[in-house]
């Protein structure tokens with residue numbers, strides 16, 4: 231049985247994500263941490279007749295660390311959808327000013343109270359917030375790259391849905407048969423469509439392929455525009471965030487139910503800390519150290535990753551997309567690293 235803590239658990243993503251976690255029979259405690267309404271959301275969820283005990287933690291003021299420390303105490307998994315979402319006209323990078331310090335401070339508390347927890351970061355810009363958490367953990371001497379994940383599952387979920395639409399097959403059939411690699415913003419997102427021969431991207435015409443790639447890369451904008459100022463994807467993100475959290479829980483408790491023929495979901499990770507990661511960085515990623523790749527899990531941590539360049543039949547078109555992605559990623563990573571270097575922890 232595991233304890234899961236959701237930081238930002240009263241938000242647009244946090245609430246439905248926490249609902250899904252509450253339904254998981256392997257969860258013994260679900261801790262909701264938020265700066266608003268944490269106790270209300272916890273009380274509400276606690277009436278659901280599943281075994282997870284739900285607790286709510288809300289700080290009295292900015293200085294009060296007892297709430298976050300209570301929420302993190304003894305936790306196995308921390309999921310972080312805390313921070314502000316986009317409005318129309320903004321990029322994810324525009325969220326850096328607010329969300330960077332939120333993720334930094336949460337990471338510092340995790341380092342102190344739950345240094346062995348698996349940490350799943352949803353807060354944007356993911357391309358920078360994951361390096362921020364990693365740098366905090368490094369500075370505080372607790373960094374384990376096998377346990378830090380930028381959640382990019384929504385890109386896979388979108389790719390499955392949109393490719394299913396185009397190929398006239400159910401999205402369930404596409405699930406786990408394509409991969410999305412790279413980062414989590416616009417042209418840093420790289421869908422790979424040719425992983426299995428029976429759903430070959432080359433079946434799409436050039437124009438259909440270009441539209442598919444664009445839709446996966448900019449799917450987040452569709453939702454931001456449709457919500458028209460009321461935020462970004464929350465429900466599809468809660469589903470995607472839970473899908474990844476569930477994999478972690480399954481691998482922790484040792485009853486993986488997922489189809490082993492499927493390619494694992496990707497996560498945005500620090501490659502030099504993983505076996506074979508340095509080679510990937512040098513040979514294929516022009517020195518970029520954070521990249522989303524499919525990850526194999528064991529005991530809630532990364533056992534290995536799937537090298538897309540040798541195992542996933544990358545086409546020339548996809549290689550070009552990777553080159554574009556790498557340019558955008560490096561500056562976002564640098565921004566995160568420099569932010570922590572200039573921060574007092």
Ligand SMILES: NC(=O)C1=CN([C@@H]2O[C@H](COP(=O)(O)OP(=O)(O)OC[C@H]3O[C@@H](n4cnc5c(N)ncnc54)[C@H](O)[C@@H]3O)[C@@H](O)[C@H]2O)C=CC1
Nearest residue numbers: 238240241242243264265312313314315352353354384467
């Ligand atoms: N990784 C991904 O694929 C996706 C990431 N996101 C990102 O997730 C984040 C959250 O989005 P929403 O839930 O829609 O926003 P929201 O505004 O509805 O919820 C955010 C919650 O975080 C809380 N919060 C703010 N500061 C906090 C702190 N210091 N500690 C704990 N909680 C804090 C707020 O009180 C609020 O309840 C945004 O940054 C958004 O861009 C959104 C969709 C997809």
Ligand SMILES: O=C([O-])CC(=O)C(=O)O
Nearest residue numbers: 316354384450451462463
């Ligand atoms: O677009 C946004 O700002 C939220 C997000 O990351 C997504 O929906 O993929």
